[in-house]
Amino acid sequence: MRVALFVTCINDTLRPRTGQAVVTLLERLGVEVAFPQEQSCCGQPQYNTGYRHAAEPLVRRFDRAFRDYDYVVTPSGSCAAMVRDNFPRIGARARAEGRGTELAQAAERAVPKTYELTEFLVDVLRVTDVGAYYPHTVTYHPTCHGLRMLGLGDRPRRLLEHVRGLTLRELPGAEECCGFGGTFAVKNPAVSAAMGADKVRAVTGTGAEAVCTVDNSCLLHIGGMLVRQGSRVRPVHLAEILAATEADAAAGGLSTGAGAEGGGR
Numbered sequence: 001m002r003v004a005l006f007v008t009c010i011n012d013t014l015r016p017r018t019g020q021a022v023v024t025l026l027e028r029l030g031v032e033v034a035f036p037q038e039q040s041c042c043g044q045p046q047y048n049t050g051y052r053h054a055a056e057p058l059v060r061r062f063d064r065a066f067r068d069y070d071y072v073v074t075p076s077g078s079c080a081a082m083v084r085d086n087f088p089r090i091g092a093r094a095r096a097e098g099r100g101t102e103l104a105q106a107a108e109r110a111v112p113k114t115y116e117l118t119e120f121l122v123d124v125l126r127v128t129d130v131g132a133y134y135p136h137t138v139t140y141h142p143t144c145h146g147l148r149m150l151g152l153g154d155r156p157r158r159l160l161e162h163v164r165g166l167t168l169r170e171l172p173g174a175e176e177c178c179g180f181g182g183t184f185a186v187k188n189p190a191v192s193a194a195m196g197a198d199k200v201r202a203v204t205g206t207g208a209e210a211v212c213t214v215d216n217s218c219l220l221h222i223g224g225m226l227v228r229q230g231s232r233v234r235p236v237h238l239a240e241i242l243a244a245t246e247a248d249a250a251a252g253g254l255s256t257g258a259g260a261e262g263g264g265r
Helices: 009-013 016-028 044-048 052-066 077-096 102-113 117-124 144-149 155-161 183-187 189-205 216-228 238-243 246-250
Strands: 003-005 071-074 114-116 137-140 167-169 210-213 234-237
Touching: 003 016, 009 016, 009 216, 016 238, 044 052, 044 077, 052 077, 052 102, 071 077, 071 102, 071 117, 077 102, 077 114, 077 144, 102 114, 114 117, 117 155, 117 238, 137 155, 155 167, 155 238, 183 189, 189 216, 210 216, 210 238, 216 234, 234 238
Parallel strands: 003 071, 071 114, 137 167, 137 210, 210 234
Antiparallel strands: none
């Protein structure tokens, strides 16, 4: 099984610890993980803003970077959804415009091998207990792309429920968007902030020490608002929870927070 990590832009530039956690976790489960250096953005910001042609070179780059791997695993529901849902649209439009089948073929190669992390763990590796230990109270926010486009369902929760020491608190209004939405937050800042405020009230109301998701983009939005309110609730990616072990705790390496990477104080 040849597995590659698609780390994504936000994780690479702002939350590299999440990518490291994915590698730690998968290697602990016996998976050899590669990191193709040619990988870059999946094109989601361009495509969602209406610049379809600007996203096309990134479809080609994704295909070149990951063509030789059996699986591409990413700790990002939104980027996985971009590949699985929008790459075929880009290819189909290019073909309809008479520009050949190259992009459609690239999408056909990428789609079946690209998995969000929890999908890969539950559906491919067939595990829900990954040997994790995280002695904190946590609430889980299901992000929009993971919930509505990928249909992750209860996969993240099943994994969290098997983490030793973790107490999972229900999040009221869990299926409501946090307000980030990529460029939506830039184009509609007031609405985005209002939605974020609603989400943060729900998060703090759970009494949890940490809030986790499968997308650091959403965590940056939620976490930034938590910090500005002086909240002690910390944002943490699900991968970091699943990578944590009792050995980490014994060495003093576990915390609820994302530290400097997550905008913590």
